[in-house]
Amino acid sequence: MNALAEVYARIERGEYPPEDGRVRIVEPSSDRDTVVASFTAHFVVAAKVDESWARSYLPAGDFSAPVGPAFLSALEQRLGKRAGCLDHALLATGLPDDPDLELTRVTSSNHGRVERSLRHRDEVRTYLTEGGVLTVGRGLAGRWEAAFEVEPAHRGRGLGRRLIRAARHLVPDGAGIWCQVTPGNAASLRAVLAAGFRPVGSEVIFEPR
CATH class of the missing domain: 3.40.630 (Aminopeptidase)
Structure with a gap:
């Protein structure tokens, strides 16, 4: 199972991501499934990007960085895509x-x-x-x-x-x-x-x- 699909499957079973401040960089399950997903003190970036590049925009302990304008704008430029709005899930x-x-x-x-x-x-x-x-x-x-x-x-x-x-x-x-x-x-x-x-x-x- 793709890493992103596994995250959602676990949540559906009541197994929420650990509140460890971690930012996971994973492969999207498809090109359409590029997403920055945020949970309580845990983040998943599903995008076709180099992990070291992504982490250069994500200071440790900064829980606003994964959904902040600097990182989202950088992802837009890197991927040639447009970031949608921030939605409740x-x-x-x-x-x-x-x-x-x-x-x-x-x-x-x-x-x-x-x-x-x-x-x-x-x-x-x-x-x-x-x-x-x-x-x-x-x-x-x-x-x-x-x-x-x-x-x-x-x-x-x-x-x-x-x-x-x-x-x-x-x-x-x-x-x-x-x-x-x-x-x-x-x-x-x-x-x-x-x-x-x-x-x-x-x-x-x-x-x-």
């Missing part, structure tokens, strides 16, 4: 039975949320309900990931929480399912937490320019 487990929300699965959609999911995930399934869209697919290192969006006219009614909770019924019972939320998106973060997801760390994913 939240985890829940799959639930049995069907969702309590009426969803229609569609085979195509030009919704921006769907197009983003298709860039970052495999085996993407798209579901629509009145006022919202939900996607479930295989993302970083093959893990299950979900994303959702609620139309402005339907916000403030709990639909976001119901959408993201529905995602837990759309993966195998007991499987880990992840959701990424930009810290400033407080409404989405509240919905994801209310749906039973728990914060695990943060991630900066690198994309083609």
Whole structure:
């Protein structure tokens, strides 16, 4: 198993990285899976870079350096990629039975949320309900990931929480399912937490320019 996939698999089993201040430099599981992942006093940089080069930007004991602008900008230049935003990484487990929300699965959609999911995930399934869209697919290192969006006219009614909770019924019972939320998106973060997801760390994913 790839080192990055092993990190996520262990977390899904409740085995969190040690709080040792370590920064691990590992090979990405694919070119699409270039990421800087941060956990409590532990970091994983999955990128095709020389370790000695990376560590020149990462002073020992500086827990802000792996997600700081100097290192992220240097990675952008080194890899010819663009750093995405810093996202919360939240985890829940799959639930049995069907969702309590009426969803229609569609085979195509030009919704921006769907197009983003298709860039970052495999085996993407798209579901629509009145006022919202939900996607479930295989993302970083093959893990299950979900994303959702609620139309402005339907916000403030709990639909976001119901959408993201529905995602837990759309993966195998007991499987880990992840959701990424930009810290400033407080409404989405509240919905994801209310749906039973728990914060695990943060991630900066690198994309083609």
